[in-house]
Amino acid sequence: MWQKKNLKKLTPLEVTCSSSDCDNNLHCFTQNIKKLTPDDDGKCKYCGAELIDPNRIRRRDLSDIQYTFDSLKHELWRHHYWHIDIDIRAVNHAHRKGKKGMREAAEHRLEKYIGTANPLYDGRQTPKTGNIIYYAQHATACCCRKCIEFWHGIPMGQALTKDQLKYFTDLVMLYIDERMPTLPEDGEYVPNLQ
Ligand SMILES: [Zn+2]
Ligand SMILES: [Zn+2]
Numbered sequence: 001m002w003q004k005k006n007l008k009k010l011t012p013l014e015v016t017c018s019s020s021d022c023d024n025n026l027h028c029f030t031q032n033i034k035k036l037t038p039d040d041d042g043k044c045k046y047c048g049a050e051l052i053d054p055n056r057i058r059r060r061d062l063s064d065i066q067y068t069f070d071s072l073k074h075e076l077w078r079h080h081y082w083h084i085d086i087d088i089r090a091v092n093h094a095h096r097k098g099k100k101g102m103r104e105a106a107e108h109r110l111e112k113y114i115g116t117a118n119p120l121y122d123g124r125q126t127p128k129t130g131n132i133i134y135y136a137q138h139a140t141a142c143c144c145r146k147c148i149e150f151w152h153g154i155p156m157g158q159a160l161t162k163d164q165l166k167y168f169t170d171l172v173m174l175y176i177d178e179r180m181p182t183l184p185e186d187g188e189y190v191p192n193l194q
Helices: 062-072 076-083 088-113 132-139 145-152 162-179
Strands: none
Touching: 062 076, 062 162, 076 132, 088 132, 088 162, 132 162, 145 162
């Protein structure tokens, strides 16, 4: 039957949030924090590699952000989002908004989808494409409250404070700076895709 798109076409790397590729030094650290023994906290759940110091990351200290970002990149799922191409719709959307507009959009999105005590569909509320904020959220582990609990040390079941939301907004913007370094401050005209 006629199809508009080849739906069977697979992406080169089918990554999920619990994937690992330990042989290539890309692991999976994200785990249910309540079931973790202090001894296993920060170890890859598949191979046991100890590459991150979770307590250092959970201080949420922007002056130590390079350590946090380097640690996130040791996890396959995050690494994927630090490196895949940003899709064209997301690139155009970011240019239409500019950095200022993206900061506002990130604030709104984070508050609405991860900021409440019990977000709806937690773990599935962050799409994969269409907006660079989604890429940033997966890359910096503020995609859902499970990832936030493990990586950033904020327990599930409580609303995020203004300071915590600001921290995640800063992470999203630092990601955008790294991935789109030439994005202008103000939005600009970008024609619609044909
Ligand atoms: Zn591993
Ligand atoms: Zn998540």
